[in-house]
Every structure is written in C-alpha cells, then in structure tokens.
C-alpha cells in the first residue's frame with residue numbers, strides 16, 4: 001500500500017500545470033516539474049533544499065537520483081546546447097532497469113521552459129517491444145544571456161526520483177518535507193547511482209558534458225508519486241513573490257530543526273524591544289541655498305556630529321528630497337516588485353541587480369526575508385560614462401516595458417526618472433552630511449580645506465541605491481527582513497515607509513525606529529569613522545574608529561504587511577586607500593575595493609561580515 005500522504009496516479013499523459021503524473025513503465029510519458037532556481041549572485045547555492053534533503057534522508061528512503069546541473073559558480077552560461085540530443089541506450093550490463101538522462105532540449109526561445117528528458121530503459125524494453133519509458137521533467141526557467149553579468153546567474157535543476165523498494169515509508173513524517181511538489185516515491189537501499197558521478201543519495205554535480213553519462217538503477221516497478229502539497233500562504237501563489245517560503249523551510253531542514261522557530265538573538269534573550277525616536281535634526285540650513293547664518297550651520301553640524309557619535313543613527317528633516325518624489329518612488333517600487341519573479345530575476349532589469357533572500361545563508365537566522373534591486377548610481381544616471389553603461393535609462397525603460405507588455409501590464413510602465421531624481425537628491429544630501437562630518441574630524445587648522453574629497457571621492461562607480469521590499473512573512477515573527485549588519489559605506493540615507501521594522505543596537509539592546517513621515521534616516525557606515533589626512537596632498541581616507549559609530553541594525557519582518565524602503569549608500573571609489581590618523585595605524589593599508597571584496601568573501605565563506613577587524617595589524 002502506498003502511503004496515504006502520497007498518491008500514485010494512473011499511467012497517463014499529464015500536464016505540467018495539473019501536476020499529475022503516473023506510473024513509470026515502458027512507454028509512459030510523464031510531465032512534471034523539476035526545480036529551477038536562478039540566482040543573481042555568482043556562486044550562490046541555488047537550491048538550499050537539495051542540501052537539506054541530502055543531509056536528512058529519512059529512514060526507509062533513499063534518494064535514488066538527486067542531481068543538479070548547470071554551473072552555479074562559474075562564468076559559463078548554461079551550455080545546454082553542448083548536451084546535444086543523443087539518446088543513450090540502456091547499459092545492458094545492468095540487470096536492473098536503468099534510467100538514462102539522455103537529452104536536454106534547448107528551447108528555441110529563451111522564454112520557453114527547458115525540458116529534461118529522461119529515458120528509462122526497462123526490462124520490458126529489453127525483453128519485448130523495445131519501447132522505452134520516458135520521463136520528461138519540465139524545468140521551468142528561461143535563459144537570458146544579455147549582459148556578461150547575467151551569464152553568471154546560477155541555474156540549477158533538480159530532479160528527484162525515488163523508486164519503490166522494500167523499505168516503505170512508515171509514516172508521513174518519514175517523507176522528506178519538500179518545499180514544492182516533487183516526484184518522489186519509495187526507494188530501496190540497494191539502488192545506487194551507477195554513473196561515475198556519485199553515491200546513493202548524494203548530490204551529483206554534473207558538468208553539462210557529463211550529463212549524458214549519468215545513469216542510475218531503478219527497480220522494475222518504478223512508481224513516481226506526488227507528495228501532498230504543503231499548505232502555502234496565500235500570497236505565495238503570486239507569481240511576483242520570490243520563493244522565500246521554500247528557502248526558509250529548506251534552511252530549517254538543513255539545520256535539522258524543523259518547526260523550531262528562530263530563537264531570539266543571544267544578546268537580547270529577554271529584553272523587549274522598545275521603540276525609540278532617533279535624534280531629529282533640521283538640516284534645512286545646510287540643504288537650502290542662502291538664508292541661514294554661520295551660527296545656525298555650526299549648531300546643525302554639531303548636532304549631526306553628536307548624533308553620529310552617540311547613536312550612529314539620526315533623522316533629518318528639511319533634507320531636500322521632496323516628499324512627492326519619495327511617494328512617487330514608493331509607487332514605482334511597488335510596480336517594479338509586482339513584476340513576475342521570473343522577470344525580476346532574469347530580465348536584467350536595473351542591470352540585473354535583483355536580489356532576494358540570502359544566497360549564502362546556511363540557517364534561517366541568516367536569511368533576509370526581502371527582495372531588492374541593488375542599483376549602482378551609474379545605472380540610473382543615464383550618462384553612460386562608466387562601466388555600467390549598458391544600463392542606461394533607455395534600456396531600463398525598454399526592458400521594463402517589454403516585460404510589462406509581455407505580462408499584460410501595459411499600464412505599469414516603470415519610470416526611470418523617479419529613481420534617478422531620488423538618487424540625485426539623496427546623493428546631494430549624503431554629500432552635504434558627509435562633508436560636515438568629515439570637517440569635524442579634522443584638526444582645526446585643516447578645517448575648511450580638508451574635506452573636498454566629498455563628493456569627488458565618492459563617485460558613481462561605487463555609490464548605489466537599494467530599493468528594498470520586505471514581503472509579509474508568515475513563517476515566524478522572529479524572521480529577519482534584513483539580517484543584523486553594519487553598512488560597508490561612509491553614510492547611508494534611508495527612506496522607509498510607515499510600516500516600521502527597522503531596529504538598531506543602542507547600548508546592548510535592540511531598539512525599534514519609529515517611522516516619522518517626512519524624515520529621512522541617516523546612519524554611519526563602516527568607513528565613516530573616516531576623514532582625510534590633512535597633511536597628505538593626495539586623496540586619502542582615514543579611519544577614526546572611536547569617533548563615529550557604524551551601528552549594527554536589522555529589519556524585522558511583518559506577518560501581514562509588506563514594507564518598502566530606499567537606501568542610498570555613499571561609498572568611496574574602489575581604489576581609495578583607507579588609512580588612519582592614528583600613528584601607528586592599527587590597520588594595515590587597504591583600499592575600499594579590498595574592503596568590499598573581503599566583506600563579500602567573508603559573508604560567502606562564513607555567512608558573516610567581519611569588516612574592519614580583518615585589517616588590524
């Protein structure tokens with residue numbers, strides 16, 4: 001008797017949409033879904049679920065085939081064409097029937113799904129008609145190869161096939177809790193991958209040219225079964241949502257703590273989070289031309305410096321970024337994020353800057369329940385003067401329009417001018433504030449002449465705008481919208497909506513930032529502990545670790561309401577040397593480029609940013 005949790009279907013042709021499938025035997029054709037994940041980061045692990053399943057093979061089940069292919073970590077575009085269409089025969093030396101991965105059809109259009117064709121050469125084939133059973137797993141996911149960066153997109157497909165064997169599942173709980181409908185059945189422990197590529201139940205990473213060689217044993221009666229579908233929150237049905245639910249559950253399984261909610265951070269096991277009002281500074285005298293006295297400006301600068309020292313965070317009003325502009329940005333963001341997930345992830349919008357979740361996460365506590373466009377300033381400036389030149393405003397409009405038209409959302413034309421104006425206004429504000437803060441770091445003699453590196457040292461190649469969206473999160477009240485972090489820049493200017501969720505470390509506890517309409521939030525980044533060494537002629541940044549604080553902050557999710565924010569990050573150019581005023585310097589010499597690389601490397605390797613301590617001598 002098959003287990004009640006899984007429902008064997010009659011042998012029949014099935015559509016992918018219906019997600020039905022049948023008994024695998026000679027001549028049957030089954031359409032199903034494999035799983036395709038596209039990841040915006042090179043090197044991301046596309047399918048956390050497969051690792052989880054690999055580690056937690058339930059008792060009584062062996063995964064017979066569990067493979068990914070594609071090249072998630074390399075620059076190679078998915079070379080499906082290299083696979084060719086040769087259909088391998090059944091290796092006759094196997095007494096048992098063999099499934100042979102035979103063919104990956106290349107879709108004629110980039111937007112059509114891929115189809116992996118698996119031929120099962122059964123004894124029936126050998127004995128009688130020679131007809132082969134065939135499983136076609138439709139691996140959804142377009143391939144687009146527009147810009148070099150997009151070629152780095154990870155792409156992985158998963159095919160999970162288990163077969164009937166002697167060990168029947170004992171209870172529903174013994175089935176692997178897979179995040180989406182997959183084709184699983186009962187497996188026998190003696191089955192093994194017989195290709196040179198892997199052991200039973202292991203994940204096999206196949207180079208595309210190895211694909212034809214992958215074959216594995218299945219017993220005579222191989223029944224593909226559909227697992228009952230887990231209840232998904234209603235919003236997850238929307239094609240716009242990134243698969244955060246899947247990612248979260250996969251990470252939970254990976255940690256071996258199914259169903260256990262994320263525990264509170266160690267630092268604050270019992271302290272309730274209180275809401276705070278950040279220092280509010282009227283910066284009108286700095287942002288508007290004329291009309292303010294020297295004394296007013298000095299008082300304003302002193303307030304900024306004090307807040308940067310005490311809190312590392314403050315709010316500003318009369319900041320020069322028009323309310324209407326921020327409202328328009330909010331609307332544009334909503335439109336942008338409403339695009340189908342596939343489009344966001346693959347169409348190269350905003351230079352392919354889309355991010356979702358946390359590719360490097362190995363536990364739910366490292367997962368950011370959010371999606372974002374991480375837009376280099378050059379990408380929205382439209383002047384084409386830098387490396388990001390293929391993201392001109394024009395291209396942005398064209399791509400957005402193409403997608404919208406294809407998806408029949410003609411009304412929603414995302415306008416780049418709003419993004420550009422917001423970036424420009426925030427950039428001016430950040431430059432003004434940074435100049436004030438930098439001047440305060442200089443010895444009095446240097447004041448006035450020393451800080452001209454703002455904004456010249458912070459150019460379009462490194463500054464960026466991040467458009468954040470935090471989807472509602474039904475899985476846990478403790479899930480992070482954005483994991484605790486410090487910003488790796490000089491200064492961040494943030495516009496958040498009314499929902500709230502931003503928290504920062506004050507003393508030894510988290511405090512929640514109350515959203516104030518019309519105010520922008522400013523926070524000090526890792527480098528603004530920085531100024532210019534006045535006695536040097538050449539441009540140089542320097543660290544004053546004790547003066548301004550780069551404070552840890554995070555975003556908590558909301559169970560029912562989505563949240564939007566826009567953050568502008570003021571960064572120096574990559575070749576800017578970072579030095580220190582202190583002699584001897586506690587840090588070895590390094591550039592901002594090195595700093596960024598190290599941060600990315602650490603996060604990838606350990607899931608955590610180390611930051612400045614990396615550079616201590």
Ligand SMILES: O=C(O)CCC(=O)C(=O)O
Pocket residue numbers: 466468482487494496502553554555564565566567
């Ligand atoms: O969305 C927010 O409130 C914070 C965003 C943030 O901290 C970031 O993007 O680094």
Ligand SMILES: [Fe+2]
Pocket residue numbers: 485486487492553
């Ligand atoms: Fe941040």
